[in-house]
Amino acid sequence: MKTVILKLKRFLDGLFEDPLKLVDDVTDSSGLPVVPDQKTGDPIWVDVREIRMRYTIPIKGVYPYIDSLRKGRLAAAKCRSCGKIYFPPQKDCPRCRVSDMEVHYLSPEGELVTWTVINVKPLSFMHHKDYVVGIVRLRDGINVLAWIDIDDPAKLDVGVRMRLVVDKRPDENYITYWFKPA
Amino acid sequence: MRNVAIVGVGISRYGYRSDSNLAELAWEAINEALNDAGAGVEDIDTYIVGNTGVWSSEPLPAVVIGEYAGLQPKNGIRVEAACATGLAATRTGYSLIASGEADVVLVVGVEKMNESTTPQVVELIGRAGNYFWEFENFGLTFPGYYAMYATAYMKRYGATEEDLCMVAVKNHHYASLNPKAHFQKRITVEECMSSRYVAWPIKLYDSSPITDGAAALILASEDVAGKFTDSPIWIRSWGYANGTSNLSRRSDFIGFESTVVASRMAYRRAGIDPDNPVKFFDVVTVHDAFTIAEIIGMGDLGLAKRGEEYKLVREEQTYIGGLIPVNVDGGLKGKGHPIGATGVGMIVDLVKQLQQRADKGRQAPISKGMALAHNVGGTGHYVFTAVLSVDKP
Structure with missing residues (x-):
């Protein structure tokens, strides 16, 4: 557990462990994953399938600006054609319709x-x-x-x-x- | 372009609806709207489902609802614009009729938020903005985004947390008179002030709840509206605009430019004086996801002078009998905020107001025959405004 990635995963696993254990027991003993709603008592089917989402986000277009964090600098993108500064940084200048940006270190x-x-x-x-x-x-x-x-x-x-x-x-x-x- | 009438409205009970799934909830509203219009499923040419989803299990709500409501093989699609999904869906339905593509369109907004836990819902709504630059590293929440507006507004104009609470008190008052509302109890300023912070300076009682609910409209072209009703309400005009996804790209935090642009578009198209819209409307809804949203919304819509909105609230000028009745259905704050249903539910109530059949104790006097709906998605990310009228345009 060197960074937040595994730390958070274990934290979330722990958070859901007890309530899921309860549903697991009920399903095992009654044959169905059906529990009473905690507020109303209405019968609730607890999803037996879990969806895990972790997005993989492309950053090639803004890599110089992300990479500058390793140098201790926060960087914006500056259009070489019109001079407009974009933060968060982006690859393209829709104003000039060109993609010629330079790294602009922010104050x-x-x-x-x-x-x-x-x-x-x-x-x-x-x-x-x-x-x-x-x-x-x-x-x-x-x-x-x-x-x-x-x-x-x-x-x-x-x-x-x-x-x-x-x-x-x-x-x-x-x-x-x-x-x-x- | 043809004129478009609203010939039937329906709304489910809003609240914590552990008794109903998505399609059942939608049907509750659809059935009421069909009854209201004296129409059957066979009269519907096509339908639009307003649903944001993600917290609920069905990824294809339009086909699930189409099958359940006996609409299949008629075509229906989902429309999404965050919390403005309801008016976005209504606008799409309107366009289908105005363009001549369809004569009768069913619009149903529905949300089942309580299929997920509160921390999960807080996470999912917190991501509604710019995920990568403002959530991934900084964990903002929906009240957190609005809280940054509240801080800036209060610091600049001297409004207090009590002023914000007065909006909640009003909206709970009207919700208590609305049997379909999520909250049925009135609250006091003291109760609101003693509720815990969710995103300082926003407290729990400043916030709209996590709500399940549905609302439906039957829209008809001017050519066929008379088949369904003698007292249609007309969609007079639309306005719409977007804000930046990153809040950091906005210049100040005292109002939404998107609401200003959207409302001026709707006013211009309806012949309403943008400098004095109050004198044109009998009743309005202002998107009050949080109490601060109703306050800045009034300024953005031109219903109050910027910086003085909270004084109107203090003077109870936004109650029935005041300068302009605001959110007399209870608003998002009291009636509830089932994301995809919210905008549709606003129209349902404004139609009843204009037809003078609102619940006892919360009917605004109708003399001008016009009403305004204002539906915001995210934190000013999407805005839709609609002007409704008793008279045909």
């Missing part, structure tokens, strides 16, 4: 535009404590959405100065980016 400094604290988490983030997500306008005028590393979110306000960090996220152990108050 690590900016100001907080808005934020929230995620209290009720999605399944694949349930292993985390509450986390703060914000949008920061960087000096280049580009907005970046990311977590904000702060102990007390009550200290945040619109316009608070932020600094971008590109590093391995603790516990998850893969490279991503987040903000810290400057």
Whole structure:
């Protein structure tokens, strides 16, 4: 369990183990995977088939920008023809109808535009404590959405100065980016 | 282009519907709509199913419902636009008739969200935006996206969490008068304020619930509408627009550009003054997935001055008897938000309002004969607006 990938898989397996064990026992003893609904008592057929989805996402078109994270830099794509900066980066400039982009390293400094604290988490983030997500306008005028590393979110306000960090996220152990108050 | 009338409406009971599967739920609404129109399945030329799915087991809802409802071999397809699926499906049905392709179209919106656990549903809706850049690394949730609008709006204009709760109080009030609504109880500002945060500053009572439900419409061309009813409601105009998938590509977080664009399109096509739309409508629905959504929606639609929307709520101007009645069916907040059914359910209620047959205690006075439906998909990712009228266009 070196990174979040296997850690999360084991966490999710554990989460579903007990309820599934119950359905397994009921199915074995009654002959059908039918249990009473927890709220209403209505008979519910629990799917005997499980679907596991893990997408494989092509990034060839934006690889230079993803790869720059390994160098500790967050990069946008800049159209060599019209100069427009795209973040998130993309391979093609629909304005110029050309695909001639260069790596544009984003300024690590900016100001907080808005934020929230995620209290009720999605399944694949349930292993985390509450986390703060914000949008920061960087000096280049580009907005970046990311977590904000702060102990007390009550200290945040619109316009608070932020600094971008590109590093391995603790516990998850893969490279991503987040903000810290400057 | 031909005029299109709504000649029958039906809606299932919204809520936690562990008693019904997808097709049974859809039939509950379809049957009521057919009865309302005095029509049979044989009258339907083609049908559209609004369904987002993913949390429910059937991947081909249009064929499953077609078989169950005895529509087969008639053709039907699924239309999807996140939480705006309902009005998107209605727009597709409308276009089939307006273009002359069909005379009578059944539109049914249906969602069975409770086939999956709440954490799974939170995950799936959280992915509704830009999965790779805003979810994969940052685990946003649906309330989380809206919370970023709430933070920015409240900081800029001085609205409080109590103001947001007042929207919930109003919508629960009307839901308590709507026997089909998910929530049947009224709430107080204090109860709302003491509910737990789901995505600060959004609390549980600011949020629409995870709902199962269905709603259906029978649409007919002006050539055949008279066969079904003497009091059709007409679809006067449509407006639609999209927002960026990445929230980071938006400039401010105090409103949806997509709602502004969509509503101005609908107003222009219906001859409505965009500077004063309030004076044209008897009643409106504003997509209140969260209480903040109703507030910013009112500003985006031009129903209130930007930054002053919450003051109208404070002054109870959005109740019946106020300046403009908003979400008197209970809204998504109180009536429930079965994703694919929501927009269709809005139309069902506005039709009943315009025909003056809404439930006791929540009938708006009808004098202008026009109503507005506003259905948002995601966080301003899709917006559809529809203007309905008693008079034929």
